[in-house]
Amino acid sequence: MGAALALTGASAASAETIAVTNFTLIDGRGGAAVPNSSMIITDGRIIWVGPASQARTPPDAVVVDLTGKFVTPGFIDTHIHLGNTHDLVQKEEFFTRENVEKDLSTYAAYGFTSVAIMGTDKDLIFSVRKQQRASRPTMARLYTSGQGIVFHGGYGGVPGINTPVATPREAAAVVDAQAAKGADYIKFWLDDELHSMPKMPPQISQAVIDAAHRNGLKAFAHIFYLEDARRLTDQGIDGFVHSVRDADIDPALLRDMKAKGTVQVAATLSREAAMFAYGRHAPQLDDPFFRQSTSPETLRQLDSPERQKQVSSAPVFPELPKFFERAKANFKKLADAGLPFGAGTDSGPPGRVAGYSGHWEMELMVAAGVTPAQALHAATGGAAKILGAQDIGTLERAKWADFVVLDADPLQNILNTRKISAVYIAGRRVPSVAP
Ligand SMILES: [Zn+2]
Structure with a gap:
């Protein structure tokens, strides 16, 4: 019993959670952009996405504040x-x-x-x-x-x-x-x-x-x-x-x-x-x-x-x-x-x-x-x-957290896809052309 509890504790502690907050969401389904959004990601997958005001951010999450940014799927x-x-x-x-x-x-x-x-x-x-x-x-x-x-x-x-x-x-x-x-x-x-x-x-x-x-x-x-x-x-x-x-x-x-x-x-x-x-x-x-x-x-x-x-x-x-x-x-x-x-x-x-x-x-x-x-x-x-790729392409619960952070709105001007601030694959930032 003690061993089982210890194991549970260990796996919970090793889960990697990040909370990305306060961005304008373009979720990849083709609809309008949603300001003031947040996304919670555990071990590379999206576990929650929605209005920042409703986010229940786990206490151990690393918080990434993206105020003023636009987030699209990778x-x-x-x-x-x-x-x-x-x-x-x-x-x-x-x-x-x-x-x-x-x-x-x-x-x-x-x-x-x-x-x-x-x-x-x-x-x-x-x-x-x-x-x-x-x-x-x-x-x-x-x-x-x-x-x-x-x-x-x-x-x-x-x-x-x-x-x-x-x-x-x-x-x-x-x-x-x-x-x-x-x-x-x-x-x-x-x-x-x-x-x-x-x-x-x-x-x-x-x-x-x-x-x-x-x-x-x-x-x-x-x-x-x-x-x-x-x-x-x-x-x-x-x-x-x-x-x-x-x-x-x-x-x-x-x-x-x-x-x-x-x-x-x-x-x-x-x-x-x-x-x-x-x-x-x-x-x-x-x-x-x-x-x-x-x-x-x-x-x-x-x-x-x-x-x-x-x-x-x-x-x-x-x-x-x-x-x-x-x-x-x-x-x-x-x-x-x-x-x-x-x-x-x-x-x-x-x-x-x-x-x-x-x-x-x-x-x-x-x-x-x-x-x-x-x-x-x-x-x-x-x-x-x-x-036919099931777990990429949109920012929805259970999908991979593959996303691009942009400095300007690509729905206003498609050239803004080039204003890359960061790129994430499976919830981790990867090297990008961002300055
Ligand atoms: Zn070809």
């Missing part, structure tokens, strides 16, 4: 690639635990406390994720599809990591293998890179989607063309990780997507913008918020007139702004039709920097015509729902 980037890029070079052999953790720390520093990786991970990722899920991580939480699926000889991914398939049977076997490793969802590329490569045939995309569903997983696709979006919607795809960029989407597709529950996982507007931004001196090169996440060598190259000239003289260059404008217009149509969408950047590959890109994405979503509240919801509660 942001979620629904389309990234991790660990494969060094400066402006992407290579299979860069994928080491050290590089993976470096990138996850960068995302976290920018308030992106969770990321969804789209098909460029080696198996090492599953041990990193296992470790995260067994503890309270200090860098961004990861969701992964493992290796993505590409058509043999076709477009997509990082050579040496992605799995090329030539037949429906091979495709189904690869999906089963990723599912057995513990993939959170399945990712495949369906594109011909502007008619320069063979496109994955319909029988193979159907086999991938069916095998994903047989394994209880969602299937997400890289697409470019309207006709492919149509066919994949018919085939039962769960979501698109890019916008349609060759044509305007029409009411028929919007209707079909809605009827089938197909979502826009990511519109990757910042990716489309980054494709041509560095054909000249891009304004962000002078922005400390951008420079903080970017290596000196990357900055030097992006700022080099020779490289800018090389980028802007590519034959496809004049088309790129058109793809960007169409991605924005199509994104706005989806949003107006009430289809769910996430904030995803396709960051990670050369020139599409971790962390900064997510803030740029939210800015561009607003430029495309949605409200700051919609953009913020896409990067928090909306993103979690799309990923």
